[in-house]
Amino acid sequence: MPTIVFASSKGGAGKTTAAIVLASELARQSASVTLIDVDPNQHTAKWAKKDGCPSHIVLIENANEESIIDDIEEAETKSTFVLVDLEGTASMAVASAISRADLVITLCQGSQDDADEAAKTIKLINRQSKVLKRSIPFSVLMTRTNPAIMPRTYRHIVNEFETAGVDLFKCSLIDREAFRAIRSFGGIVNDLDPKEVSGIDKAAANAHEYASEVIEKLRAGQGKEKEVVNA
């Protein structure tokens, strides 16, 4: 039932990778997942159509500004989790999907441009929450990080978000070849061939850690909703 929206008005922030990795991890646990691809480039759809995509994943391709709300509502009745991969622009489709989200994951690499666009998305979420009179849970996920080095710009950005009280994922999506390889070979990280791709175990552990944190955040969001209802 929860709808998780991957949003950043900047392209290349890691929305598709984050959506695919989460869908894979949830499907690996036998949960039914609908992946809605709203990006005109249809990269999520391309992955989902490749061999090895878990059968628990249902794809809705070519969704757009006009269809997105109906697509989400329809998918919510069919799948346990609905994941929406949006295009990397500040579009009305992004705003529409956010209005239906149970969790918005804002992707951000360690660059100022990414952080600025993430901030833009966060402002939209806050404004929409006021109009809808409900809190839209959101969290920033740092992507393409280096496990060995934490550059100063990255540290500055994380610090900025923390100072502003923005919720950040404890984990990040590490820049791993395995995450790129699934886009090429298809399938999920755990099914990759270790002869072809290195660091599969580390990528799988990262994917699991990230999925666990998403579930934690969804449960925390549900708790907040109950508090609002009881208040």
Added chain:
Amino acid sequence: MPKERAHLNLDDDLDLSGFAPKQEKNRDRLDSKALETVAEQSGFISREPKRRKKRQRSPYQAQLNLKCRESIKIMFQELSERLDIYDHTTFEQALLALIEKQGYFDLETQFRKLTK
């Protein structure tokens, strides 16, 4: 007897209990106009191609080129201006008035049918 021994399941499975598809569709209608305004104020604008209004094809397709006196042409245009109508409407109204004056009922019926 299977040749492979059982593996220990040490995978830390995700606890997905409590999550399930919705029983029925969300019936809350959102105030889409207010959301649109908020989105536009935040710089999130529609990227869909604007739909062009379908223009109705004009019924005035044929040309009627006739010679007349220069002054009559000016008078005809003056008449259109006074009536605040296009020249082709002036022409049709004048034609109808003439048909009515002559009492050509068959032509009047035909005219009304054609211009309906």
